[in-house]
Amino acid sequence: MTGNELIAVLEGECQTTKLKVEDFLNALGDTMVDELTSGREIRLGKIGIFRLRRRADGNLMLNFYASEQMRKRLNIAASKLGGEACPECEKRANKARRQKRWAPKRKR
Numbered sequence: 304m305t306g307n308e309l310i311a312v313l314e315g316e317c318q319t320t321k322l323k324v325e326d327f328l329n330a331l332g333d334t335m336v337d338e339l340t341s342g343r344e345i346r347l348g349k350i351g352i353f354r355l356r357r358r359a360d361g362n363l364m365l366n367f368y369a370s371e372q373m374r375k376r377l378n379i380a381a382s383k384l385g386g387e388a389c390p391e392c393e394k395r396a397n398k399a400r401r402q403k404r405w406a407p408k409r410k411r
Contacts, residue, residue, distance in 0.1 A: 339365070349373060 304312075306328075313324045338345055339355040346352050351369040358364050369379070 310321055310324045310328070313319075313328075314321050317324070335345055335353065339353065342355075344352055344354045349370055349372040351367055351373055354366045354368070356364050356366055369377070
């Protein structure tokens with residue numbers, strides 16, 4: 304979907320003008336850049352979470368984590384995402400264990 308196609312769909316869905324949709328999308332983009340470069344994450348309700356991370360090589364990488372509602376609508380099984388996320392750091396168990404932030408309790 305192109306930007307113009309998105310604007311046309313939102314114009315019809317929101318019953319507003321093309322100019323207002325364009326202004327909204329421009330403001331959203333500017334706000335997202337400002338927030339992400341300030342080190343904050345962006346949570347967009349039923350869409351998901353955006354985070355900007357610095358990789359080990361110094362380059363920036365934008366991460367997107369789909370919300371549960373979005374994953375359901377796309378029919379993405381939780382098992383394909385690596386299982387349940389840690390309630391504290393929000394990392395999936397296999398990734399979190401590697402970083403030693405969270406691991407399931409082991410029976411002794």
